[in-house]
Amino acid sequence: xxxxxxxxxxxxxxxxxxxxxxxxxxxxxxxxxxxxxxxxxxxxxxxxxxxxxxxxxxxxxxxxxxxxxxxxxxxxxxxxxxxxxxxxxxxxxxxxxxxxxxxxxxxxx
Amino acid sequence: xxxxxxxxxxxxxxxxxxxxxxxxxxxxxxxxxxxxxxxxxxxxxxxxxxxxxxxxxxxxxxxxxxxxxxxxxxxxxxxxxxxxxxxxxxxxxxxxxxxxxxxxxxxxxxxxx
Numbered sequence: 001x002x003x004x005x006x007x008x009x010x011x012x013x014x015x016x017x018x019x020x021x022x023x024x025x026x027x028x029x030x031x032x033x034x035x036x037x038x039x040x041x042x043x044x045x046x047x048x049x050x051x052x053x054x055x056x057x058x059x060x061x062x063x064x065x066x067x068x069x070x071x072x073x074x075x076x077x078x079x080x081x082x083x084x085x086x087x088x089x090x091x092x093x094x095x096x097x098x099x100x101x102x103x104x105x106x107x108x109x
Numbered sequence: 110x111x112x113x114x115x116x117x118x119x120x121x122x123x124x125x126x127x128x129x130x131x132x133x134x135x136x137x138x139x140x141x142x143x144x145x146x147x148x149x150x151x152x153x154x155x156x157x158x159x160x161x162x163x164x165x166x167x168x169x170x171x172x173x174x175x176x177x178x179x180x181x182x183x184x185x186x187x188x189x190x191x192x193x194x195x196x197x198x199x200x201x202x203x204x205x206x207x208x209x210x211x212x213x214x215x216x217x218x219x220x221x222x
Contacts, residue, residue, distance in 0.1 A: 001168070006151070032208055032209075034210055034211075041215075041216070042215060042216070043113075043199050043201075043213030043214050043215050043216055044152070044199070044213050045213070046211070046212070049208070049210055051208055089151060091211075095140070095157070095159055095165075096142075096154055096157050096167060097140075097142055097154065097157070097201070097203075097211060098154060098168070099144070099151045099152040099153075099154075101150060101151035102150075102151050
């Protein structure tokens with residue numbers, strides 16, 4: 001059962017523009033949502049998170065939005081930089097922790 | 110702090126062989142997880158543990174076993190390896206509590222031939 005879904009396998013944006021990555025979930029018991037960034041041959045690294053009681057969390061160029069009624073969250077990166085190019089995973093946890101399939105972001109100079 | 114350490118980094122197994130993937134964390138985290146990532150895919154949860162002596166199945170537990178005798182260690186056992194178990198395996202840990210992020214090891218690349 002795919003409880004966390006990322007329906008866009010890839011996204012390409014121009015440097016300086018906004019990147020928007022989307023994620024949907026089905027399990028209403030999740031109480032914390034996270035975004036991880038992953039480079040090849042490395043483990044995922046934490047990027048930003050949001051509690052289920054909030055609807056927005058901002059950290060520098062990164063903002064995560066949560067819409068609980070729609071069971072949807074998104075990651076906004078503004079402005080996008082070439083160094084942001086990586087695979088981004090959406091995750092959600094209660095006790096277990098489930099991941100989406102990932103979105104490969106390419107930021108072109 | 111070393112964080113989450115996985116060994117080995119690479120391994121080739123023959124069909125039917127067994128092996129244990131080791132995972133150790135030095136952050137005194139209660140929660141530990143094992144994932145597999147197939148090429149071009151996301152991370153699938155195999156097993157997880159919320160503390161020493163407690164383990165639970167994830168999405169894809171068949172063909173694997175785990176144990177959690179200490180807070181630090183969470184080994185993953187493969188019995189009778191099959192080609193379908195060729196994957197990259199990641200171990201992760203996080204602290205107790207809702208608002209905590211997980212830390213991942215560098216992964217073990219396993220090939221079953």
